[in-house]
Amino acid sequence: MTSGRRFRGLGKGRKTRRVLERGGAGPAARLNRALGEWPGVRITPMFGRWGYFAGARLFACFPLRAKDSDLWIRLTRADQARALGESGVRPHRRFASRGWIELDVRTETDVAQALRWLRRARGAPDTDGDDAG
Numbered sequence: 001m002t003s004g005r006r007f008r009g010l011g012k013g014r015k016t017r018r019v020l021e022r023g024g025a026g027p028a029a030r031l032n033r034a035l036g037e038w039p040g041v042r043i044t045p046m047f048g049r050w051g052y053f054a055g056a057r058l059f060a061c062f063p064l065r066a067k068d069s070d071l072w073i074r075l076t077r078a079d080q081a082r083a084l085g086e087s088g089v090r091p092h093r094r095f096a097s098r099g100w101i102e103l104d105v106r107t108e109t110d111v112a113q114a115l116r117w118l119r120r121a122r123g124a125p126d127t128d129g130d131d132a133g
Contacts, residue, residue, distance in 0.1 A: 025066045027105045034115055041122060052118070059121040062105065069104045071114050073121045083117055099124075 028050060035041050035052055042053040049061040049072075060073045072092055075083060080099045083089045088110075092100035105114050 027069065027107075027111055028062055028064070028066070030108075030111050031062055031071070031105065031114065031118075034111075035118065038122065052122075054122045059124065060118055069106050069110075070102050071105045073101050073103070073114070073117050074124070075099050075101060075117065075121050076124045079117070079120050079124065086113070088113070089117075 044051050052060040062071045083101050089103045092102050
């Protein structure tokens with residue numbers, strides 16, 4: 001069946017980075033542990049960020065690199081307006097019109113604030129059918 005010719009993608013492959021195997025470092029590890037316990041939530045690395053999915057719907061993402069700290073969360077319009085009233089929460093630089101917000105997660109207090117909004121985002125319905133952002 002094999003012709004001796006190598007096909008792309010059939011080799012040994014590269015090793016998974018240790019930080020990915022451990023589920024992240026710093027605040028990412030804390031978020032991943034917490035969200036990993038929620039039923040129906042899938043966490044996967046994508047495009048340099050941890051992607052948090054409820055079913056097929058992307059509801060948040062956080063950077064893989066420990067030096068970055070901007071958590072992106074997709075909320076309903078009403079929740080987005082409430083979140084923007086809190087200190088440290090800002091509209092997403094590109095997708096604010098779709099309900100996305102950003103907040104920096106560096107400390108345990110930041111993780112607690114983020115988990116509050118992540119719970120709401122996970123249960124939010126997909127209003128426009130655009131899962132990518």
